[in-house]
Amino acid sequence: MGRKVGIVLMAVTALAIITAASPKPAHANPKYGSIVVDAYTGEVLSEDMADKQLYPASLTKIMTLFMVFEALERKEIKLDDQLKVSKRAAGMPPSKLGLPVGSTIKMEDAILALVTKSANDVAVVIGEAIAGSEIQFARKMTDRARQLGMSRTTFRNASGLPNRYQRSTARDMATLARVMISRFPDYYTYFSTRSFAYKGRSYRNHNKLLGHYDGVDGIKTGYINASGFNLVASAQRDGRRIIGVVFGGRTSARRNNHMVKLLDRGFETANSRSLVLAGTPPIPTRRPGANATEVAVAENRVLQVAMTDKPTFLKADTQAVAALPVTIAANQPQPDVMPEDMLNVPAIPSAKPDIAAPAPKLVIAGLGPVSPSVEDFDIEDEHGQGDRELGAIDLEDLPADSLDGDSASIASLLGGWSIQVGAFRSEDRTSVAISNAVSAAPELLSWAEPRVKPLVTGRGTLYRARLAGLDETTARDACRKLERSGIGCLAIQNTASQ
CATH class of the missing domain: 3.30.70.1070 (Sporulation related repeat)
Structure with missing residues (x-):
């Protein structure tokens, strides 16, 4: 009897040691969400809390720039247009260029200011120039996001400054990045800008993975206290491109190191796939005007071979494992350039059905619960690159807009x-x-x-x-x-x- 009790106690003790030694899961952090996808096929390579609605912070500016690029494509604006600075725009809190009321800024400079400095005053200038007011612009942003398949995203401003109703998800941001890269390959190169000189000052890009992680060429960081440190990054190696999204880093360095880990694993997973869809035609640089052919593959993977001019925004059926017969062939390298007209890239498929965003609730100021503090997710610097190399906290990453949810x-x-x-x-x-x-x-x-x-x-x-x-x-x-x-x-x- 005593021997049995001893064995049980030893087992319990061993279990307790193992449990204590186990790392915290990423989702112990209430601000955390992540996803890694294949940019060409939309295949999800990893995800954790990818559908949780979180604060996008300055990731919002990716959508702002998407709206700019569409307006440029429609020739509604030009890169050399001069945009006027309103009193409202000039009054935005940092991060900002500090544009005076009544001054102007060239559209191309405005684009670069958003990419590098993440300037909130410039985001408002852009919104007012395109839609007449930032409120109207945010409505257009939300409508466009929904058309792109970003079903759990709502925008209330052009900058990402705190608003309790401005939410998005890791999956939705991956969808946006995928469409951005595929539809606007030329404009996407703005996101690789390391620094931007304006009126005698130089502004560095907050995305420290540029130049420090092989293949990374964009796209955007974001931070407010309510969100933690966010990042959308894309990297291309050996004909493969993947997109990673992280919400909720405790510091910019930890966020960056976590993204490095996710991208490394993403490339390993993508490269380990021994089979791909065969017969993918050469990728045109201009719109072919062909009909779209959608091929549904097991595990919700969707690839559109040729796209129409009219967007359809198809989503994968989570139950369809083989909606159409496919031919399997040996692994082939992915093209370096995607179709310019992949406007209707399907939304990144979710394992869960869409859940309607909750209706805004009335807030009783000063009586609400205190938000829980952010927990670290398990991050190690696998590449021996410390905070100095991979983005120790930059004071420009900690603007005066770093508020909590109050x-x-x-x-x-x-x-x-x-x-x-x-x-x-x-x-x-x-x-x-x-x-x-x-x-x-x-x-x-x-x-x-x-x-x-x-x-x-x-x-x-x-x-x-x-x-x-x-x-x-x-x-x-x-x-x-x-x-x-x-x-x-x-x-x-x-x-x-x-």
């Missing part, structure tokens, strides 16, 4: 103005007042952030009904319109005490 801080940052449409003893009445205000001026307030601000008085608590995240012009215009509708309104410039 709604008061976010609203103060996003435009700096709110409107108040009443103060009530009941939270329910406060919510109704906010809803009525939005209904009365939807063109001005539909994308404002609803907030309830408690105010403790000697006679009890009042709940102030506010809509935040506005610029001064929008706030005052909204109040004028609401007052004409019989709704009392006060435009308020946000301060830390509010």
Whole structure:
């Protein structure tokens, strides 16, 4: 009996030691998500929490630039166009170029400023130039993202500055990067720019993998405190191109080292595939105008051989293992250049069905739970390259926009103005007042952030009904319109005490 008990105790002890020694899973970090895909076929090489909605931060600017490149393609704008800087754009927080109100910046310089400096003021300049206002531009960004298959992405601004409703996923960002690279191979080369000189100053690209990891030629970093350190990177070796996405790094160096590990494993996985689809035709450099042929392969792998001019944005059926017969041949090198017209590259397939994004919830400022602190994911520097080589924290990677999810801080940052449409003893009445205000001026307030601000008085608590995240012009215009509708309104410039 004693011997049996001893054996059991030894087994339990061994199990405890093994458990303690096991590394934390990546998803112990609530801000983490990652995916690695084959850029040519869309095959998922690895993924972890790839469908979790997270804050994209300045990865948003990839979509901003995609919209720019489409406008250039349609000849709605030109690279030498001069874009005017508005008061709103000039008032954006860092990272920024510091453009003065009324000045202009050339479109090509604006592109380079987003790629390297990740300039928030320039992102607003671009949005206003293309859509008339940043709000309208963000709506267009969201609509376009959905057309591209980014079903779990919503944009509320052009820069990636904090907004609790601006979310994306690792899978959606991989889809965007894949379309960007395939549709705009010439414009994509902007993302390999190491530094950008403007008005006597030089701005370095925050993507430190450029020049430090073999084959990496883009694309974009992102950081706010709510997101952690994000990165989308693409690398090409021996005729293969893969795309990696990481959300939620604790530091830029750890994020970079983790990306190196993911890319290394991605290339190993891709190169270990002994079979590929045969008969892939030579890749044209111009649109062939041919009909699209979709071939569905086991494990949700999808390849489009030739594309149409009209986007179809097909998604893989997660149950279809062989929708069409395919011919298998020996491994062949992938082409170095993808079709210029892969506008309708399928969204990266998911093992899970799409889940509708949750509707925005009313935020009671100051009463919300504190976000959990970020946990490290298991990262080792496998290549002997320390923080100095692979991107020790750059102060330019830590802009003044590094806020947590606190709604008061976010609203103060996003435009700096709110409107108040009443103060009530009941939270329910406060919510109704906010809803009525939005209904009365939807063109001005539909994308404002609803907030309830408690105010403790000697006679009890009042709940102030506010809509935040506005610029001064929008706030005052909204109040004028609401007052004409019989709704009392006060435009308020946000301060830390509010």
